[in-house]
Amino acid sequence: MPKKEADYIWLDGRIVPWEEAKISVASECALRGANVFEGVRAYWNADEEELYVFKWEEHARRLFRSAAIMRLASPFSGPELLQASIDLIRANGFRVNVHFRPVLYFGEGEDLAWEPGRMTTGAFIIALPRPHRPGVSQGIRAGVSTWRRISDTSMPPRVKAGANYHNSRFASVEAGLAGYDAPILLNDRGKVAESSGACLFIVRDGVAITPATTEDILESITRATLVGLFRDELGVAVQEREVDRTELYVADEAFVCGSGWEITPVVSIDHYQLGDGRPGPLTRRIQQLYFSICEGRVPKYRHWLTPVYQPARVG
Ligand code: PMP
Numbered sequence: 001m002p003k004k005e006a007d008y009i010w011l012d013g014r015i016v017p018w019e020e021a022k023i024s025v026a027s028e029c030a031l032r033g034a035n036v037f038e039g040v041r042a043y044w045n046a047d048e049e050e051l052y053v054f055k056w057e058e059h060a061r062r063l064f065r066s067a068a069i070m071r072l073a074s075p076f077s078g079p080e081l082l083q084a085s086i087d088l089i090r091a092n093g094f095r096v097n098v099h100f101r102p103v104l105y106f107g108e109g110e111d112l113a114w115e116p117g118r119m120t121t122g123a124f125i126i127a128l129p130r131p132h133r134p135g136v137s138q139g140i141r142a143g144v145s146t147w148r149r150i151s152d153t154s155m156p157p158r159v160k161a162g163a164n165y166h167n168s169r170f171a172s173v174e175a176g177l178a179g180y181d182a183p184i185l186l187n188d189r190g191k192v193a194e195s196s197g198a199c200l201f202i203v204r205d206g207v208a209i210t211p212a213t214t215e216d217i218l219e220s221i222t223r224a225t226l227v228g229l230f231r232d233e234l235g236v237a238v239q240e241r242e243v244d245r246t247e248l249y250v251a252d253e254a255f256v257c258g259s260g261w262e263i264t265p266v267v268s269i270d271h272y273q274l275g276d277g278r279p280g281p282l283t284r285r286i287q288q289l290y291f292s293i294c295e296g297r298v299p300k301y302r303h304w305l306t307p308v309y310q311p312a313r314v315g
Pocket of ligand 1: 223
């Protein structure tokens with residue numbers, strides 16, 4: 001058993017002890033990974049003794065878009081899920097950085113499996129402490145995967161569905177076996193898509209470049225945030241476009257980004273060293289700005305944050 005890091009889980013409207021948070025093995029969720037979810041972060045500000053949820057509104061919007069494409073009717077509203085998340089984090093008493101996952105799932109009904117209108121649905125939320133990984137400061141080594149990214153024509157990456165992560169699993173396991181810290185997946189046209197649970201930026205000649213949202217990537221909230229911050233705060237030009245594999249090898253800098261991965265510098269790709277082999281200067285600058293904002297230290301962007309411990313009631 002892995003070490004238990006949280007006492008409680010929120011399941012279908014109730015906070016229950018971790019051990020009692022169970023759904024049926026006969027559910028479409030368990031059998032086929034039929035669920036949609038979000039990975040959201042909350043950042044602890046020790047000076048204010050406050051935990052700030054980052055960009056909840058954007059996560060709620062994406063969750064309900066994923067559900068709509070799946071034709072999954074959520075039994076809970078966005079404000080209800082926010083309140084539930086806050087209640088859960090408070091019940092667990094976290095006073096550190098947190099990662100939490102609100103999940104909407106299809107329930108039981110083998111004979112109804114392809115009739116979403118008649119399926120039962122439910123929701124659960126798992127919240128865990130999640131400090132920065134060492135790679136955030138040290139950087140990671142990435143390799144281009146032999147697995148291709150799932151495609152909008154078959155298994156749309158725009159939908160953040162549990163089952164999509166089989167693709168991420170293949171690529172991550174392969175990357176680990178090959179001695180890399182993370183994979184980079186090409187899409188079915190052979191252009192760069194993203195990593196297994198994060199989007200990708202490269203820097204070339206002072207320009208930040210990232211695959212467009214039509215390149216079979218998740219419409220990442222961190223990616224969109226950084227596109228804006230590069231332009232508005234750092235005066236750096238951004239290109240959202242097709243990226244060739246060999247552009248990765250001649251990049252001055254690269255990093256992956258996501259709620260979970262935050263901003264993690266990539267120091268080599270397929271053993272090609274990027275820059276001087278250390279996290280690049282622009283990567284460092286955007287990291288510093290991003291974490292300041294997440295922790296509530298930049299007044300201009302406080303409206304992106306929702307406090308957990310002293311909130312107005314939601315909804
Ligand atoms: N791509 C994939 C496949 C992911 O799982 C994630 C993490 N949710 C991301 C990108 C980054 O998305 P976000 O910035 O919204 O967390």
